[in-house]
Amino acid sequence: MAEEKSIEEREIASWKRKLIGSWVLTVPIMLIMYSGMVFGLSLVPMKWMPIVLLVLAFPVIFIFGWQTIKAGMRGLVTFYFNMDSLIALGTVIAYITGFLHFFGLTQDYSGVSSMIMSIFVTGKYIESRARGRASSEIRKLLELGAKKARVLRGKEEIEIPISDVKVGDVMIVKPGEKIPTDGVVVREESSVDESMVTGESLPVDKTKGGNVIGATVNQDGVLYIKATKVGKDTFLANIIKLVEEAQGTKVPIQKVADKITSVFVPIILMLAVLTFVNWMIFTQDVSRSIGVAIAVLVIACPCSLGLATPIALMVGSGMGAKRGILIRKGEAIQTMKEVKTIVFDKTGTITKGKPEVVDVYTVGKIKKDYLLETAASLEKLSEHPIARAIVSFVDGKKLKEVKKFKILRGRGLQGEIGKKKIVIGNQTLMKEQKILVKGIEAKIGEFEEDGKTTIIVSENGKVIGAIAVADAVKEDSLEAVKKLNDSGYKTVMITGDNERTALAIAKQVGIKYTIANVLPGDKAKKVEELQKSGMVAFVGDGINDAPALKQANVGIAMGTGTDIAIEAGDIVLAKGSLMGVVQAINLSRATFGKIKQNLFWVFAYNVVAIPLAVAGLLHPVIAEIAMAASSITVVGNANLLRRRKI
Amino acid sequence: MKKLKLTIEGMHCASCASNVEKSLKKVKGVKEVTVSVMTHKGFVEADDSTSEEEMKNAVSRAGFKVVEVRVE
Numbered sequence: 001m002a003e004e005k006s007i008e009e010r011e012i013a014s015w016k017r018k019l020i021g022s023w024v025l026t027v028p029i030m031l032i033m034y035s036g037m038v039f040g041l042s043l044v045p046m047k048w049m050p051i052v053l054l055v056l057a058f059p060v061i062f063i064f065g066w067q068t069i070k071a072g073m074r075g076l077v078t079f080y081f082n083m084d085s086l087i088a089l090g091t092v093i094a095y096i097t098g099f100l101h102f103f104g105l106t107q108d109y110s111g112v113s114s115m116i117m118s119i120f121v122t123g124k125y126i127e128s129r130a131r132g133r134a135s136s137e138i139r140k141l142l143e144l145g146a147k148k149a150r151v152l153r154g155k156e157e158i159e160i161p162i163s164d165v166k167v168g169d170v171m172i173v174k175p176g177e178k179i180p181t182d183g184v185v186v187r188e189e190s191s192v193d194e195s196m197v198t199g200e201s202l203p204v205d206k207t208k209g210g211n212v213i214g215a216t217v218n219q220d221g222v223l224y225i226k227a228t229k230v231g232k233d234t235f236l237a238n239i240i241k242l243v244e245e246a247q248g249t250k251v252p253i254q255k256v257a258d259k260i261t262s263v264f265v266p267i268i269l270m271l272a273v274l275t276f277v278n279w280m281i282f283t284q285d286v287s288r289s290i291g292v293a294i295a296v297l298v299i300a301c302p303c304s305l306g307l308a309t310p311i312a313l314m315v316g317s318g319m320g321a322k323r324g325i326l327i328r329k330g331e332a333i334q335t336m337k338e339v340k341t342i343v344f345d346k347t348g349t350i351t352k353g354k355p356e357v358v359d360v361y362t363v364g365k366i367k368k369d370y371l372l373e374t375a376a377s378l379e380k381l382s383e384h385p386i387a388r389a390i391v392s393f394v395d396g397k398k399l400k401e402v403k404k405f406k407i408l409r410g411r412g413l414q415g416e417i418g419k420k421k422i423v424i425g426n427q428t429l430m431k432e433q434k435i436l437v438k439g440i441e442a443k444i445g446e447f448e449e450d451g452k453t454t455i456i457v458s459e460n461g462k463v464i465g466a467i468a469v470a471d472a473v474k475e476d477s478l479e480a481v482k483k484l485n486d487s488g489y490k491t492v493m494i495t496g497d498n499e500r501t502a503l504a505i506a507k508q509v510g511i512k513y514t515i516a517n518v519l520p521g522d523k524a525k526k527v528e529e530l531q532k533s534g535m536v537a538f539v540g541d542g543i544n545d546a547p548a549l550k551q552a553n554v555g556i557a558m559g560t561g562t563d564i565a566i567e568a569g570d571i572v573l574a575k576g577s578l579m580g581v582v583q584a585i586n587l588s589r590a591t592f593g594k595i596k597q598n599l600f601w602v603f604a605y606n607v608v609a610i611p612l613a614v615a616g617l618l619h620p621v622i623a624e625i626a627m628a629a630s631s632i633t634v635v636g637n638a639n640l641l642r643r644r645k646i
Numbered sequence: 647m648k649k650l651k652l653t654i655e656g657m658h659c660a661s662c663a664s665n666v667e668k669s670l671k672k673v674k675g676v677k678e679v680t681v682s683v684m685t686h687k688g689f690v691e692a693d694d695s696t697s698e699e700e701m702k703n704a705v706s707r708a709g710f711k712v713v714e715v716r717v718e
Contacts, residue, residue, distance in 0.1 A: 007655055007686050007713075071656075071709050080669065080708050082661040124658065135684060173683045244651075246682035248689045259663050306660020307683065617652075 008132050015125035018064040022118040025056050032056075033111045050108050054098040057114035061091050061249030065117040082267035083303045089269070090297035097290060107287035109294065110622070116298055116624045123628025129220065130635040134311055137318030138243055144196055144215045145236055149180035152224075165230050173223045181214035182229035185507075190221030197236060198559070198575035229382050231489035235574075242326045242572060246317050247310065251330040251592070254309035257599060257642040264302040272296040275614050291620060295613040299623035301606060304631040308598035312473070316591030321643060324559075324574035325584045332570035333595075335553050338535045342581070343527060343547070344486055345497035345540035347385065349558055350481075350509055350578065351471040353541070355386050358452060359468035361443050371465040373399065375457050378413045378424055381405050386455065386469050387413075402505040410496055410519040412455070423458045426498065428517075435461050451504030453497055470539065477509045480578035484585075485510060494518055494526055494548075523548040539581055556581055583646050590644045598634050605630045650698070652688040654705055659683065662710065669672040671683040673700050692707070 032052060035041045044052050062069065065087075072088025075081045091113040098110030131141075152170040160181055165171065170186060173179050179192065193205040194216040203219050204213055213235045231237065250258075272293045279289035287388050309330075317327045327333060347353050363369050376394035379387035381402060402422075405415035405625055409434070411424015423433055427444070430437050435458045437444065444466060447454045452468040484491055492513040495502045502516035515526055523540075523545040530536045531553070538545070538552035546568035549555030557569025558576050571588075573580035609626055612618050618626070657663055663683040670679045670688065675696030681688040690701065702712045 007653070011658065075665075075708055078709075080665040082665055082709075083659050128658070131684065138685075244685055244687060245689065247682040247685045248687065250680070258660075258664060262664050266659060286651065302661050303659035306664065310660070310682060310684050 008128075008135070008297040012125070012128045012132060015121060015128050017116075017467055018067075018121045022060045022064040022114070022121050025060050026114045026118040029053060029056050029111045029114050032287050033310060038540050040253050040423075046241045050098055050101050050287035053108065053111045054095075057095060057098070057110045060117050061095050064121065064232065065091065068074065068117075068120070075265075079099060081269070083265065083301070084301075085265055086268060086297045087116070087120050089272075090294045090620070090624075091120075093290065093297075094294050097287075106290055107284060109291065112294075112620050115621050116294075119621070119628050120298075120622045121630055126628075126632050127635050130632065131311065133639055134315045134472040134635065135318065137322050138314070139299075140237075141240055145234075146178040146180040146215060148284060163231070165227055167227055167230055169227045171225045171227060173218045175218055175220050175222065176362055177218055179212050179214055179216050179218055179223070179225060181227050182234045183212055183225040183227045185212060186211045186226045187224035187364050188222050190223050191219045192223075193217040193219055194575075197239060197324065199322065199580070200575045218357065228580055231258045239321065239326060239574065240330055243317055243321050246327050246330060247314060249328075249330040251309050251313060251334050253334055253592075253595060253599065256522060257305050257308060257602075261302050261306040264305065268297065268300040268302075270611075271610070271614065279616065288616065292613070292616040295623040296610065297617075298620060299609050299613040299618065301602070301609075301627045301630045303332065304602045304634040305599075305606070307631065308602050308634050309595050311635055312591055312594040312598055313640060315638045315641045316594070319586050319646060320584070323583060323587075323646065325580055325582075325587060326572040326574065327570075327584075327588070327591075328572060329524075329570045333592045335535065335570075336537070336585060337592055339489070339537045339538045339554055339585075340534035341490040341492060342531055343492045343494055343536055343552070344511065344546050344567045344578075345523070345538075346493050346497065346505060347471060348544075348576075349539055350477045350493060350505065350511075351473050353385065353471065354390040355453065355469045355471040357389055358470045359447060360465065361440065361447075361468070362465035363439055363463055366464045368465075371457055372467070374417060374422060374459070374464075375424055375455070375467060377402050377417060378405065378415050378422055381415075382407055382413055385471075386453065390455070390467060398509070418542075419642075420459050421461070423461075424455060426454070427456065428498075430456055430458065430463070433458075433461070435463060437463055439463060440466055445500070449504060451501055451508060453501050462597060464622040473505065473508055474576070474578060477578045480582050481510045483582045485512065487585075494523055496520060520544060521547075524551040527551045539578075556584060568645055586644075587646045590641060590646065594638060594641045598637055601637070602630065602634060648692060648694050648696070649718040650690045650692065650701070651716045651718055652690060652701065652705065653716075654681070654686055654688055654710050654713050655713050656710040657681075657683050657686060662708070665708040666705055666710060669704040670701060673697075673704045676701070 032044050035043050068084045069088045072084035075085040094109035095111030097106050098108050100106045101108040146162055148159055149162055149165045150157055150172045171180050185206050185208050192206050193203045194200050196630040215236045275296050276289050276293035279292050313330050320327050344350050360368050372394045376391050377400040379390045400417045402415040410431040414423045431492045444454045447468040452470045455467045457465050491511045493506050493511045499516040502514045506514045527538055527548050535553040537554040538548050539556045541558050549568040555569040556571045559574045571584050613623050660683050663681040667679050668683045675693035678691035698715055705712045
């Protein structure tokens, strides 16, 4: 990672050296050339002027400009044309006129060649600085990780480099220090500022057993943390990988620009030749024809055309990364513009995903404890969040042995305790098993009106009670959904819950449409149906909802705070807040808008500037200034994206 | 199939990046290439047998230098 920074810095430093060197010689050249013209003075006798210019310009072109000349000429020979080819050809031809001038063949453009090269180098210097700024957020991300860790070895605390920390090491982190790597708190408690990786602005409380993320900052207490992930497996390493890889992905709109870029240079070369020939035919003025051809060579700006999209994507994804919004695929920011419908998974996306038992109802003389124990005995064998809620509610009670246990996916569980056959689950399951729920229907209705999920417990084919479980809505779900509704999106919630429970939750957060009773495997199919009426974005957690995330035009995967779902999802949110969805949409729109703006200006520039140069209306130096300005503008404009509020 | 991340020095414009892409695609065994001028990175997907040396040569043919190869 260290060399990454140095590439950027080396490039900036190298352009700076060239910039200074070339201007030190070009300023005298300009004085010599224009003093006569402007002040009527001649600093150098007319006779000597061409020689002095050739001598002064030589280092500018062939020392400070050598890299450009070399790359450009190589491009001409190997047919890997690049913009250096244009500059190299333009400046070398201009320089050679200095010699041709002795034979009276043409006007002397050698001074001009030096000016062109100096301006080119200046443009590149400014551009490389601006590019450095564009990637600053991502670079900061790379530098975010801690360098050292204090670990417990035996009873001793020793400080070791981060690369030596192994999984299982217990690290000691004092207030104000960075947590070296991902881990779990084993002693003490504190609050941790995670804003740098998740965008979550408030410090998060961490107690024993809590997961912490490497590179976040411990606030007020000493934490003992057992390392669980090191090196390239950490949360931060994953984020960096995502962001870096995203830069290699293409935004579809860029394809046109890329196609043009690849044929641009040869076309300009031909155009320059044609221009020269035409001017020769019509004017028979060699000097003029050469001047115009040089202007054509140096005005064309393939670079800004190719840079327009990636630079904006870079700024955009850097801004996102800072806020915990990771754009994985450049395509997503373009597709996002077309999205009309946003589908949310309920559990873990709109709600906290941690259901709790909120109500218990028993039939007849059945005791609550008996009901709960019976239920928990079966639920203990399931991994379902609802099962866990019931088990933890009954914690500490004696559970019974269960035989012939079976999970009925999406509906419930069954098994035998002693000689009793127990079936636990939703109404669909009861109907399936022909268990009458008549006696508690009113109660079930009451639970469901409140958005509670009802688990019916039956024994030997008779209902003995029901447990109501509710999953609290995340604090900012309401605000986020409201914003999306206001922006004109169709908001849809998809859930395995029954209609009534689902509607209650949807009403709580303001979602307009609900699709209830969906089995986990059918979410992708539902998304596909919705896609018939326009592009769909799906928001869900990356683990259970992977197929739906892939099916959607834009998949937005929600992280859980310490884990990020990398594989599925075009956009990944590090923090589990729905406001992240709003931000991701705003960011995509802003970034794509910037890309379009950049491409427009670049096309407009080339479409206007090249004909002007061909028509001989631009002096080569003016042409080069225009070119440099155009490529600086593209990078600068992309940096302006940063001012947008997301 | 293997995935490689190349760090490439010297690219300063987008046509440079597209030249590197073109050159790398000609290497036998290379399936997928994306080069970013912004991050100086090239992501290559290639058959396991593909020679890293040849990829480096391909990059230098386009006029640039590979400073680091990392297998993902």
